[in-house]
Each structure stands twice: as structure tokens, then as C-alpha cells.
Amino acid sequence: MTEIKRKGARSIQDIPTEILAQLNRGEIETANLVEWLAVDQRTLLENLLSQNQRINYLKPVLTKIDQLKKQTVNTINEAIGTGLFELATGNGDKDFLGIIAVHRADLVRCWATCAIGKNEQLNITNTLKQIQPFAADRHFGVREICWMAVRSKIARNLTKSIDILAQWTASPDENIRRFTTEATRPRGVWCTHLKELKQNPTLALPILEPLKSDKARYVQDSVGNWLNDAGKTQPEFVLELCRRWETESDTKETKYIIKKALRTLNN
Template sequence: MAKKLKEYYDLVYIEFLSDKIIEVYPEFNKEKFKGLSYPEINSLEFGDRQTLLANNLNLVMELPYSKVLSIFSKVLGPELEDNSGTFSQGYWLWPIGKYVELFGANYFKETTNFTKELTKCFTAEYCMRPILKKYPIETLNLLEEWSRDTNLRVRRLASECVRIRLPWAKKIDVGLTYFEEFYKILDNLKNDPDKYIQKSVANNLNDLYKESPDKFAIVIQRWKKNPSDECQWIMKHGSRNVQ
């Protein structure tokens, strides 16, 4: 029987993550981290395991947020070459992303700079949700820049983190309240050749239809005039629940 996703975050993982951090921050108290995290982690489901580990990282490191991110930036490892490999190679970075999600909402510059690097090695849409909620215009403007980035994982992040109904996350309606800014991000990506990005944009359209069919129709009307093959696929996939 294959391991469940949550089971990858166990005592062996706690040892692994501790050793990664110690390589760049020898003062990290591995035994304290283990004591806080194990054996409680075995009784928790996936999401609660990530929260436990992130909170315990905060308790053990006892450093300013910017200093913690400086340490984490040194353990990220090599960038992934394309939009695959998130869970097969970058899975071990999940508690680091959770730490940013839980503690980074008050630090716009530090959080967005780190998140842009994190997504190149893992995924980071959840890190950006608190920032997006607290600083909607500033974040949307930044994401519009990211949607034109040369790195395809950064471009995907620009789309994925603004999804209204992102799985495993609370619904966020920034795309409805600031529709034109939201639209610019998707418009920049409507012809992107990367299939993962196409799926993300299509899922944005699907979410938008469920919340506001009128705004969904605006996007379709703008895009259906001489669309590229990529845009046609996005519109078709994004319209899969249209009645």
C-alpha cells in the first residue's frame, strides 16, 4: 500500500529537516524541535502536521522573521527545471511554506521576495494568500509583474495564488473586488505555452464562473476574438461547469 501524503512528515522527516537547517544554522536546537513535534505528529492529519511543524520551527528558532527567512533561503536547494516535481522533489519544503503563511502577513517585502524564490523549488500559493488579503492592490500589482516573469514557476504562482476557490485554502474574493487588476494577471497568461499555467488560468475561470457568471462572461467575450490555441484550451477547460 502506498504511503499517504501525511505519512512523509514523520520522525524521519523531522530529523531530515533539522539536519538541513543545521547545515546553515548550527544553533538550531534539533532535540527541542523533535521533542515538540514527536510523537504528537503521528496523530495528526496532513494540514495539522504542517501547522505543528511550522509553529514548532517558530518556537525553536526564536529569531526575527527576516532572519528566519534568511536561513530558510539557504536550504531551498536547486530550482526545479519546469512546473513538475513539486511533490516528488520539493515536498520537504512544505512546513517552511506554512511558516511563511502563518507568520508572514505583516512583512510584505520580505514575504513576497522569499515566496518568489520558494516557488522555484516547491510551490508557494498558500504563502501569498494572507499577503493578498491584507495588501490586495499592492499584491495584485506585484503578481501582474510576476505573470510576465521569465520563470514559468513564478508565472504559475501569479495565477494560482489569486484563485477564488484554491483547494485547501479559505475562499478569497480579491479577484471579484479588484476585477480589472485580477483580469490583467490572467490576460498576461492566456497564451502561455506551459500546460500547468494553462490549467491554473482555466481553474481561475472556473472559480470565477461559480462566483460571478457576469465577470466570467466579460473575460470570455474579451478573449474569444481570434484566440490562440492555448487560449482556446483555457476557455474550454475553464467553461467545463457552464450550464
Template sequence: MGELIVNTEGQRTRDLSCGAVPSRVLKEILEIDFEVLLEAVAPKMPPVDFGNEGITGKMRLASAALRNHLSLVEFRTLQSHVSDTVRGLVIYGLAIDLETADIPTVLDTVRPFASDIHFGVREWAWLAVRPRLVRDLDQSIAALAPWTLERDPLLRRFAVEALRPRGVWCKAIADLRATPELGLPLLQPMRAEPEKYPQDSVANWLNDAAKDQPAWVENLCRSWLNQSDGDKNTARIVARGMRSIKEQLKT
């Protein structure tokens, strides 16, 4: 009798699309069939036309459809769903209601998503509320500054990642590209950040800024190094933050 061959990869994709398991890597998130996912989460909801939308477009459309179809109580229960993508849909849906909310309310709402155990939810968290934060940039920076002192490194990371000048899968912030010093209340407290996860966000923020204002980034990094007394955390942030400048010098 021959061996039974099980297509575990195909089953894994089906489980992800049905919302039965959390994703392990970004590639798995990108392979999720959103039509299947919505059918599993809300079987009676009319189908959504996703057209040729990419992943962030699908998140926006799916979350809006769910938010309109379910009551707020029903929608909120999805916040404990096993699927990280479903939990991400919740903050995207709540972000619709937050469009007219004040910044403290926005941050109170996004906080549990920003500290979610899953990397995917944490990414959807800042992507979902970033447009609202950018509209009141000064207020957002002031409100996020205390987050840089939080004990939870995930919240410290969110404080910086949410307002990167360029970011990933999002619209750049013109004011920060032109005047990166506006972001100093978020950067200065984390110049010696001890955890690598938020360290990378600080470095990526600087790397974003270096693409438009390399002299400013270089001066800031040199200042940090001079004040750091050889701190290895600062050295790592600076090295990663200046990587674009170093590449420019090679060419």
C-alpha cells in the same frame, strides 16, 4: 533457496519520512510521517503534537516548531534540503516572519520557492504566503502583475495560482468571488499563455470565478476568443475555464 522479497513500497515511505528522498506524487507527500521527519531534521527538538491535523495543519505546526527551535541561519540551510517537504516547511516558517512584512518583501522571499524544481514546494509556496497576500489584496495584485511577464513559466503560474478566488486547501477570497474583475491585471496578460502549466492556473482561476460569477467569466472568455484570431492557447484556457458553466448548461 527462496527469493528474498523486499518491501520496496514500505522502504520508500520510510525514506520519504526520513527526508532522504524527494516525493514523486501527491500521494507520497500525504503518507509522510511528520514525527519521523522532524526527528531526522532536528533530533534535539521537542516532539510536536499534530493531533488530528491534515497535511496543511501539519505543515503549519511543523514549520513553526522548527522556526522556533533553530536559528534563522540554521533554518535557512534547510532550503537546500533534498526533501521537498522540508523545503516547503522553510517557506511556511518564513511566512510567520512575513506576517508583518510589506508585499514586495513577501514576494522577494517566496520567489525561489515559487520557481523550485519540485511541484510540492511550489504548492507550499503559494499556500504559505496566500493569507498575507490576501490581507493587502490590491497591493498584491499590483505587485504580482509583472510576474505574469516573467520568462520563467513557474513564476507566471504562481502569479495566478496564489490568488485564485477559491483555490485548493485554502480559504476562499471573498473579494474575488464577489468581484472577479479585480484579478484582471493577472489574467489579461496570460490569456494566450503558451505553457500548459501556467495555462492550467489561468483556467482554474476562471473556473473558480465561474462558480460565483458565471456571466462575467463567459463574457470575458468570449472577448478573449474574439481577440485571439484562433490562438490555440487561448482556446484551451477558455475551454477549461468554462468547464463549470458547460456542466451547468447540461443540467
């Protein structure tokens, strides 16, 4: 479904009342981070459940939100996704999980990714298979939440995950290629660190090598950030890899990645 592109407001106070109402009803996607942060997820949840005749799911999920020690956009997002997954599976309601996975509202699709991450019945192969469409989602918010939703499972199944994600580096979709490095960043942002990759970043070479001269700036930034992360615990690995890439790949894309990778080490 194609949305009419909007620039979005520069501050929450500048969001038109009707736009915010449409966002909270799940009728349109957020246009930028400001709108994404402005959505009242509780209101959006209530509207979603009312529209789909599942209002009985509301109270248990709100209780889960109220029990959070720290309420942020991300923790609320995860609580809702987890709560909906538990309720839907407990009621044999697979249809509802399908509904939220393709919903018009980007935040509702974010909840769907959290449901996938919570599903312990899925092995890592099937988890990544189910998350891949969200890695290719048109919306930046869904793409960010989806890798965070499955990161803990990737950490528990690191070798197998790298084997699978290495194959994704050949995808024609730059969003999918970018997922491979963003989901495995040793330190990452808003997420737990991957201790194994902090200590032994060599394990991720099957992902990094195919992307060393990727044409997409979106991917280049992620690879550079990955290596910048690694340089904080294993600087020699990053320095040696960048020296090798300089000789093997004389492209502007590789030069950009190397510069981004060494920005901390060169300071």
C-alpha cells in the same frame, strides 16, 4: 541538486521499505503524491533536528502537532513550519531557517515556506520576494504548499499583491507564472476563499490578461481554473471576458483556457 528521477509507487503499500526509510530520513525527494502522503513528518522532523543538532526543538513542535483539531498532511506541514519558525527566531537561529530552505527533502522545503508565511515581520513585498524561489521549485509539493503558505497575507494585501504578481506574469519560468493565478484563485482548493475576488474578479485582470495565451499547459490549466472559480459567483464577468478573448486572441492556447474556464457554466 539533481535527483535521480523515480516513477514512485502507485500505492503506499507498494513503496519499497528502503525508499520509505530514505524519505523519512530526508535523503531523497518524494517522486509522486503517493510518496508525499506516505512520509511520516514526525519522523522526518526528528531526523532533521538530530542531523542538525537541534533536537531540543522536537518536543515543542510535536506538542503543536498534537494540539491540532484536525491532523492532515497540510495542517501538520503548517504546524511544523510555524513551530520551527517560532523556535528559530526565538533563539536567534537564522541559520536553521536557511538550512531548511535549501534542504534536499521536498517536505522540509515545504516547512520553510510555512515559516515565511508565518513571519509577520515581512511586509507583502518581502514575503513574495522570499517565496518566489519556492514558486520556482523543481518539486510539485513545494510549489503547491508555497502559495497556500502566503495566501492569507495576499488576502490582507490584495491590491499590492496583484501589482507585484502582475509583474511575475512576464517571468520566463512557467512555475512562477502559474503561481500568480494559483495563489489568487477566488475559491481555490484546500484553502480559504478570497471573498474580494469572488465578488470583484475584475481586480485580477492585470494578472489574467498577460496569461490569456500562455504557451505552458501548466499555466493554461491554472488560468482556466481561476476563471471557472470566478464563474460560480460572477458568471457574466467570465462570459464577457471569454467572448473578448475569443476575438482578441485566436490561438489554440486561448481556446483551451476558454474551454476550461466555461466548463461549469456550459453544463
